[in-house]
Amino acid sequence: MCGIVGLHLREPSLYPQLGALLTDMLGQMCDRGPDSAGMAIYGDKAWSKVGESTVSLLDCPVPATELAATLSASLDTTVTGFDLDPTTILHGVVGAADLATAVRSVVPSARVIGFGDDLTVLKGVGNPIDLANRFGLPSASGWQGVAHTRMATESAVTAEGSHPFSVGPDQCLVHNGSFSNHMSIKHQLERDGVAFDSANDTEVGARFVAKQLAEGVDLEKALLMLNETFDGFYTLLVSTADSFAVVRDAISCKPAVIAETDQWVAMASEYRALANLPGVDNARIFEPEPEEVYVWHR
Numbered sequence: 491m492c493g494i495v496g497l498h499l500r501e502p503s504l505y506p507q508l509g510a511l512l513t514d515m516l517g518q519m520c521d522r523g524p525d526s527a528g529m530a531i532y533g534d535k536a537w538s539k540v541g542e543s544t545v546s547l548l549d550c551p552v553p554a555t556e557l558a559a560t561l562s563a564s565l566d567t568t569v570t571g572f573d574l575d576p577t578t579i580l581h582g583v584v585g586a587a588d589l590a591t592a593v594r595s596v597v598p599s600a601r602v603i604g605f606g607d608d609l610t611v612l613k614g615v616g617n618p619i620d621l622a623n624r625f626g627l628p629s630a631s632g633w634q635g636v637a638h639t640r641m642a643t644e645s646a647v648t649a650e651g652s653h654p655f656s657v658g659p660d661q662c663l664v665h666n667g668s669f670s671n672h673m674s675i676k677h678q679l680e681r682d683g684v685a686f687d688s689a690n691d692t693e694v695g696a697r698f699v700a701k702q703l704a705e706g707v708d709l710e711k712a713l714l715m716l717n718e719t720f721d722g723f724y725t726l727l728v729s730t731a732d733s734f735a736v737v738r739d740a741i742s743c744k745p746a747v748i749a750e751t752d753q754w755v756a757m758a759s760e761y762r763a764l765a766n767l768p769g770v771d772n773a774r775i776f777e778p779e780p781e782e783v784y785v786w787h788r
């Protein structure tokens with residue numbers, strides 16, 4: 491199984507409700523993936539400070555304030571941070587990739603799970619709704635959010651193995667299914683210099699997409715390339731600094747439903763996760779077609 495939910499808001503008056511709406515959607519998908527969960531929020535002003543970059547990390551061996559002080563000294567700028575156990579969030583007036591690189595060198599045992607200008611990633615092991623409440627997701631605001639409840643198929647139940655996989659700036663990818671040829675693709679990516687953090691199949695998909703985007707390929711084309719390259723079962727939701735995209739494999743046995751109104755676009759593994767969205771009764775609701783790439787831009 492695994493449960494996916496995502497919400498791309500078009501109507502700014504709904505931004506303050508993003509976290510509450512996403513928490514309700516996630517709660518409906520708990521039984522599809524009770525092992526662990528993760529969420530990515532775009533545009534929450536406390537989690538992703540305006541004018542600063544944000545780095546999300548797991549398993550930080552020191553308190554966030556201590557790490558922030560060390561980073562402030564080494565980068566010669568003010569870095570601030572706070573802990574949302576087991577995730578740590580850092581902010582700084584420095585490029586997101588530079589902040590992530592500095593974090594990796596100061597605390598090599600910690601795992602960077604997201605970086606960008608607008609994105610915060612939170613992950614953990616346990617009941618998804620307990621995690622969401624512990625992180626404070628219901629009171630988060632923003633313009634786009636993605637969440638995932640995991641039933642592991644390809645790697646251990648750890649926070650690192652939970653989704654989203656966020657391996658490029660402001661990017662994130664969540665997956666329901668399992669790839670079947672990911673090891674050969676992983677070896678090719680490694681030969682091309684791509685490093686991996688986990689043994690998870692989904693990370694290979696995320697690294698593949700991130701590599702295409704870094705090379706200037708647009709998101710739609712990157713997902714068409716993924717269709718041509720990956721075998722196996724997949725429903726994927728991919729988000730970037732300005733986009734929200736869905737793609738499924740040729741068989742499409744992993745469920746997905748999309749609902750769209752003038753105010754929002756939403757995607758979930760099952761309709762019940764969409765049933766409480768405002769205005770859903772008038773939404774255009776459809777099942778995404780096999781191997782068709784759906785992309786919405788901000």
Ligand SMILES: NC(=O)CC[C@H](N)C(=O)O
Nearest residue numbers: 491492641643644666667
């Ligand atoms: N149940 C799933 O959809 C699992 C997704 C992915 N293969 C993982 O192990 O994390």
